[in-house]
Each structure stands twice: as C-alpha cells, then as structure tokens.
Amino acid sequence: MPSASLQLRSLVVFRSLLNDPVLSRLGALLDADPADARTCVDAWCDFAAALFAESDDLSSYLLDLLMEDENIYMHQSCGENPVSPFLEACLKNELAFMQELSRFDGSSIRAALDYDAFLPQWKTSELDFAAAYRERIATIHQRGYGIFAQYRMFTVQEGRIVPVKHPDLQRLCQLPGYERERAKVIANTEALLSGQPANNVLLYGDAGTGKSSTVKAIVNEFHERGLRLIEVKKNQLYQIPDIIETLGHNPLKFILFIDDLSFTSNDGDFAALKAILEGSVNGQRGNLVVYATSNRRHLIKENWEDRSGSDLHENDTRQELMSLSARFGLTVTFSRPDKDLYLDIVHRLAEQYGIDIPAAQLDVRAEAHAIRNGGRSPRVAKQFIELTKSGI
Numbered sequence: 001m002p003s004a005s006l007q008l009r010s011l012v013v014f015r016s017l018l019n020d021p022v023l024s025r026l027g028a029l030l031d032a033d034p035a036d037a038r039t040c041v042d043a044w045c046d047f048a049a050a051l052f053a054e055s056d057d058l059s060s061y062l063l064d065l066l067m068e069d070e071n072i073y074m075h076q077s078c079g080e081n082p083v084s085p086f087l088e089a090c091l092k093n094e095l096a097f098m099q100e101l102s103r104f105d106g107s108s109i110r111a112a113l114d115y116d117a118f119l120p121q122w123k124t125s126e127l128d129f130a131a132a133y134r135e136r137i138a139t140i141h142q143r144g145y146g147i148f149a150q151y152r153m154f155t156v157q158e159g160r161i162v163p164v165k166h167p168d169l170q171r172l173c174q175l176p177g178y179e180r181e182r183a184k185v186i187a188n189t190e191a192l193l194s195g196q197p198a199n200n201v202l203l204y205g206d207a208g209t210g211k212s213s214t215v216k217a218i219v220n221e222f223h224e225r226g227l228r229l230i231e232v233k234k235n236q237l238y239q240i241p242d243i244i245e246t247l248g249h250n251p252l253k254f255i256l257f258i259d260d261l262s263f264t265s266n267d268g269d270f271a272a273l274k275a276i277l278e279g280s281v282n283g284q285r286g287n288l289v290v291y292a293t294s295n296r297r298h299l300i301k302e303n304w305e306d307r308s309g310s311d312l313h314e315n316d317t318r319q320e321l322m323s324l325s326a327r328f329g330l331t332v333t334f335s336r337p338d339k340d341l342y343l344d345i346v347h348r349l350a351e352q353y354g355i356d357i358p359a360a361q362l363d364v365r366a367e368a369h370a371i372r373n374g375g376r377s378p379r380v381a382k383q384f385i386e387l388t389k390s391g392i
Contacts, residue, residue, distance in 0.1 A: 012090045013073045014098070017065055022050045026104075034112035041115055044106065048120040059102035059125040066098060066129065067136050070146030077137050078251045092130070099129040141251045142226045148252055152223040153216070154230045159239055161230060161246070172217045175210055176348035177341055177378055181332050182214050185291075188330055189218050192253050192289055193225050199329025200277055200290040208379030209334035211293040212259050219255065226252045234261060237272040244288060251287075258292040277327035292328070342366070342376035349385040357388070 008027050009018065017023055025047040032040040055061040073091050076083045105124050136143060143149050151163035172182065185201055192198035203211040219229040230247075232240060240256060247254055258273075277290065337345065346366040347359065355362075369384040370376045 008097075008101070011094055013071050013087070013094050014066060014069055016071060017069060020065060022047070022054060022061060023065070025050045026101075029106075029109070032109070034109055034114075037113060037115050040109065040113055041119070044109070044119055048122060051122055052120070057123040057125055058104065059123075059127050062098055062102045063127050063129060063132060066095075066133060068146065068149050074137075074140070074145040075249065078140060078249060091133075095129045095133055099127075102127065102129070142224060144226065144228070144250070144252045148228055148250065152219055152228055154228065156230065156232055156236050156239060156243065159242065161243065164231075167220075168213075168216050169220055170213060170217050172214075172221050174352060175213055175217055175378070176352075177337065177345040178210055178214070178334060181334055182218075184330060184332050185214060186218060186221075188289070189222060189227065189255075192287075193222060193227060195286065198289050200327070201292070202328035202331045203291065203293045203334060204331060205295070205334030206336040206377065207295055208377035209336065210378045211334050213378075214334075215255065215257055215291050215293070227255070228252050229255045229257050231257045231259065234258065234263075237276070240272070240276050247288060253287050254289075256288060256290045258290065261292045261294045262296050274327065290328075337376050337378065339367075339376065342370065342381060345378050345381045346385065349382060350388075353385050353389045355385065355388055 008023065008030070011018060018027075025043070029040075029043040029047045032043040034040050051058060051061065055064075073083065073087055076087065103124055103126075105122070106119070110119065147154075147161070147163050151165065151167075153164040153167040154161050155164060156162070172186075175182070185203065188198050188201055203214065205211060216229065219227055230243065232243070237258070243256065261273075343363050343366060346362065350357065350362060357365075365388070366381065366384050369387075370380050373380050373383070
C-alpha cells in the first residue's frame with residue numbers, strides 16, 4: 001500500500017490526526033521499502049510498539065481516533081447552515097480510506113520482505129466507519145467532540161481547557177439530605193440542557209454542607225445529556241471571556257464552576273466577575289452558566305475600617321460591594337444541619353456503606369464525633385461513616 005501513505009498526508013477533514021503517534025508510524029511503515037529489510041523491520045516494530053501502547057486492534061483504534069477528533073466538519077455540522085457539499089465529499093473519501101487502512105495487517109509488506117525472524121502482529125476488525133461517524137454526528141449535542149467527548153470535567157491551565165482524567169464520580173443518590181436545596185439547582189440545570197433560560201447560581205452556606213459536591217454530582221448525573229463542567233479559580237476569572245468565546249459554538253452545555261468564592265473590598269478580580277455576570281453569560285451564550293459556591297452571603301470580606309473610610313458616598317460604595325451576589329439569578333442556601341437532619345444523613349450513609357450498628361449506638365457515636373470535629377455537617381457525617389466502616 002505505498003500510495004496509502006501519500007493519501008494519509010493529504011487528509012483534509014481529519015488533518016489533525018497526522019500528528020498522532022500511531023498513524024505517523026504507520027505512514028512511515030507504508031513508506032518503507034521492503035528491499036531495505038533493516039529499515040522496514042525498524043518501521044514495523046516502531047508502529048507495533050506505538051499501537052500496543054494504546055490497543056492491539058488497529059481498526060478499533062482508528063475508529064476511536066476519528067470519533068474523538070475535533071475538525072472542521074464537526075464544527076460546521078453544529079452550525080445553522082448545511083455542511084458544504086465539497087466538505088461532505090472530503091469526509092466520504094477520507095472515511096472510505098480510513099476504513100481501508102483499518103484492514104491493514106501488514107501481510108502485503110511481510111510477503112515482500114526478506115525476513116524470517118519474528119515480527120509482532122496486531123488485530124483488525126470489520127467496522128463500518130461511515131455509519132459510526134454519521135451516528136456520532138447525529139448525537140453530537142449529547143456526546144460532543146474532541147476532549148469534550150472523552151471527559152466530563154475540566155480545569156483551566158495557562159489559558160487552556162485541560163481535562164480532569166480522574167474526576168470525583170459521586171452521584172446525587174449518594175448525597176443524602178438537602179433534597180429541597182438541590183432540587184432548585186437541578187431544575188436550573190435541566191432548563192439549561194433543554195435550551196430554556198437558565199440562571200447563574202450562587203450556592204451559599206456553612207462549610208461542609210455539600211455545595212461543591214452538589215455541583216459535581218449534577219454534572220455526573222447529566223453528562224450523558226451533554227453537560228460538562230469547567231472549574232475556574234478565582235485568580236483566573238479574567239480568562240472567562242476567552243473561555244466563553246471558545247465554547248460559544250460548542251454543541252454541549254457548560255457549567256463554569258467557581259469554588260469557595262470570596263473577595264476583599266479592593267480585589268481586582270471582583271470587577272472581572274461583576275462584568276461577566278452583568279453581561280449575563282447565559283444571555284450571550286445559551287450553552288453556559290456560572291455556578292459558584294461561597295461561605296459568604298455577600299461574597300465580600302469587609303472590615304470596620306472599610307465602613308469608616310474617607311469615601312464621601314460610603315453607602316453607594318457599600319451597596320456596590322454587596323451587589324455582586326445579587327447578580328446571580330438564583331441563590332441557594334445550605335445551612336448547617338440540626339440534630340435530626342444530621343442523624344438522618346448518618347443513617348442513610350450507614351445504609352449505603354453497609355454498616356449494621358444499632359441505631360441508638362450509631363447516634364451516640366455520630367454525635368460524639370461531631371462534637372470532636374467542630375459540629376454537625378454532611379462532611380462530618382461522611383467522615384464518621386468512613387471511619388466506622390474502616391473499623392477506626
């Protein structure tokens with residue numbers, strides 16, 4: 001297949017795949033001259049090593065590569081206008097070529113190669129690349145493309161969106177208590193997913209009450225419907241406009257998550273977030289909302305010095321500082337649980353973890369643990385159950 005490598009280098013739709021280590025080594029193998037046995041064997045082994053690091057099935061590997069590729073066809077298929085017929089022709093040709101390439105088992109090169117020693121073999125499968133790709137396009141609003149098809153949670157590093165490869169997979173059913181509070185956030189998220197107007201949300205309350213866990217569990221609950229989370233640190237708020245622009249035409253829905261948010265009165269990041277919320281993120285881009293958690297209702301840490309400063313219009317300044325939280329369309333309060341709610345959470349967690357201890361004894365131990373660890377909270381309840389499960 002010497003001509004196949006030439007085609008491989010002329011891909012249009014899947015051009016980004018040319019830098020893939022497996023495909024590039026396959027191209028080198030197809031270019032190798034069987035008459036030069038040493039060079040050909042080296043190319044063969046380089047390709048096999050690269051492939052085996054990912055899979056032993058060339059066909060499945062190539063199909064997965066195509067499904068995850070972010071390319072011009074994917075972008076145009078998400079737009080309002082139909083895809084260009086010329087681009088459709090490119091896609092059809094390249095899928096047919098990749099289908100042919102997926103059947104390559106090296107037998108043609110091996111037959112022409114004067115080499116009797118062992119050469120590694122790999123598996124091939126008969127897969128319908130065109131049908132699989134059309135199915136992916138049809139479900140692109142749930143599956144997405146590129147890194148967003150592979151992962152559900154992301155962070156921002158040096159201005160780039162980076163996947164979290166091992167996210168917290170906790171589900172809503174594993175978070176007992178606060179069902180009424182979570183129902184509001186869930187309803188807002190479902191509005192986002194269904195294309196209805198959705199609000200930016202502030203989850204405010206005491207530490208350890210499950211605010212951050214709620215947001216992550218909602219993403220785990222709805223990721224198959226096209227929901228993704230991007231966590232943004234407070235010192236990265238100025239990057240949010242660029243992130244919004246990057247995601248503006250993505251077919252998926254996104255939560256920009258800011259955890260443990262608070263400011264000082266002269267914090268420069270305050271103005272950045274205020275501008276973002278004032279601009280109504282969801283109004284500009286219907287696939288984005290901001291979810292933030294905080295232990296402070298008004299988000300701003302104030303000192304008495306701030307109230308007795310030299311500002312002639314002190315009240316106006318104070319109102320401006322307090323107005324940030326009002327720019328979240330929905331505020332949900334997570335208060336520290338009372339004794340009954342705390343023990344209910346303990347009992348439900350004990351059932352999840354398979355702990356069989358008499359209820360009265362469990363209650364006494366749970367209360368003692370809360371006293372030793374700063375008071376009642378869902379976090380303290382979970383820590384107590386995990387310690388009990390481990391026998392400590």
